[in-house]
Amino acid sequence: MRIFRWVFTLAAITGISAHAQAPTPVPAPVPPESQSFKIVEVADGVYAGIGLNGVFGNGAFIVNRDNVLVVDTQERPSWARDFIADIREVTPRPVHYVVNTHFHRDHSQGNQAYVEAFGPEVEIIAQDAAREEMLTENVEVLQQSVTTELPNEIAQLEKTLADGVDPQGKLLTAADRASTEHKLALVKAYLAEIPQIRITPPTLTYDRRLTLHTPDRDICLYHFGLGHTRGDTVVYLPKEKIVITGDLLTFNFPNMKDSYPVELVSTLESIDKLDWDHAIPGHGEVEDNHEQIKLLLSYMRDMVAAVRDAVAKGLTLDQATQTIDLSRYSSIPGFAAGNPLAIARAYNEITGKTPMPPTTP
Numbered sequence: 001m002r003i004f005r006w007v008f009t010l011a012a013i014t015g016i017s018a019h020a021q022a023p024t025p026v027p028a029p030v031p032p033e034s035q036s037f038k039i040v041e042v043a044d045g046v047y048a049g050i051g052l053n054g055v056f057g058n059g060a061f062i063v064n065r066d067n068v069l070v071v072d073t074q075e076r077p078s079w080a081r082d083f084i085a086d087i088r089e090v091t092p093r094p095v096h097y098v099v100n101t102h103f104h105r106d107h108s109q110g111n112q113a114y115v116e117a118f119g120p121e122v123e124i125i126a127q128d129a130a131r132e133e134m135l136t137e138n139v140e141v142l143q144q145s146v147t148t149e150l151p152n153e154i155a156q157l158e159k160t161l162a163d164g165v166d167p168q169g170k171l172l173t174a175a176d177r178a179s180t181e182h183k184l185a186l187v188k189a190y191l192a193e194i195p196q197i198r199i200t201p202p203t204l205t206y207d208r209r210l211t212l213h214t215p216d217r218d219i220c221l222y223h224f225g226l227g228h229t230r231g232d233t234v235v236y237l238p239k240e241k242i243v244i245t246g247d248l249l250t251f252n253f254p255n256m257k258d259s260y261p262v263e264l265v266s267t268l269e270s271i272d273k274l275d276w277d278h279a280i281p282g283h284g285e286v287e288d289n290h291e292q293i294k295l296l297l298s299y300m301r302d303m304v305a306a307v308r309d310a311v312a313k314g315l316t317l318d319q320a321t322q323t324i325d326l327s328r329y330s331s332i333p334g335f336a337a338g339n340p341l342a343i344a345r346a347y348n349e350i351t352g353k354t355p356m357p358p359t360t361p
């Protein structure tokens with residue numbers, strides 16, 4: 001794997017003396033601060049786009065002989081357009097396929113940018129349930145963003161800046177203030193962009209497995225069962241031994257709000273068993289070994305076993321949350337906030353307190 005850098009060819013290098021034996025090496029340009037993605041060439045023709053500067057959510061693209069396949073489209077069409085500009089720096093071939101790994105807005109809301117750039121023939125692919133959720137949940141969430149979520153967040157950030165104190169009562173340092181101002185600008189930009197957002201659902205869905213046979217490689221889409229959401233897709237490239245996981249694997253504690261932890265264990269096992277050397281996660285850097293997925297699997301197995309035990313003893317959810325000790329996993333970034341939600345989702349899944357949709361056969 002290597003970091004792909006934009007190479008600016010200089011027409012002439014000036015200032016070399018007549019005695020110089022070789023041109024002075026020109027350092028590769030540092031990507032500008034405003035760049036939205038770091039593009040990493042993971043294998044020949046396979047690129048990861050790691051979100052930078054507040055762009056949360058990765059993307060990936062695969063350059064085939066005749067076209068390009070993109071995985072995930074970020075939260076904002078404007079970010080998707082930045083990603084398209086990055087793709088065009090690498091290849092003139094058109095994007096013909098877009099895969100959404102799941103319905104969450106930070107992986108699917110930029111879909112429209114691909115239709116605008118490459119025409120209505122762009123095939124947008126997702127698992128059956130992901131399409132359903134995009135057409136229900138995402139429409140609702142977009143509305144809530146305008147009426148409550150974003151105005152509340154803007155008010156909170158403005159208050160923090162005005163008071164010089166964060167919501168936990170901590171005085172802002174200069175760095176805290178700069179990052180709060182940056183966040184405020186990002187949230188305001190999102191609110192301003194929302195009127196232009198059109199939920200653009202998949203045009204092709206599948207149940208368990210779909211394979212694209214291109215002249216260069218097979219691109220396998222798998223749905224291993226319930227997991228991060230009802231309709232997760234894993235993209236697997238057997239020739240390059242690369243897996244693109246969406247949020248089934250992230251560098252930090254995954255967002256568990258729509259998850260099914262009991263079945264997530266077997267879904268993660270299925271991913272771990274695939275023969276891969278590199279994973280492009282939904283968030284964070286490319287992973288070159290199975291360490292993170294094994295850590296996540298270990299946590300999920302232990303957490304689900306502890307919740308089963310608590311349920312068998314007749315504990316309520318509150319009692320279970322207070323007594324289950326998984327602090328040995330606290331090194332996972334975001335553990336403190338994510339762990340109680342994971343326990344709640346597992347508790348509901350095991351007791352059937354929240355109706356769980358049937359697993360697809």
Ligand SMILES: [Zn+2]
Nearest residue numbers: 104106247282
């Ligand atoms: Zn995500």
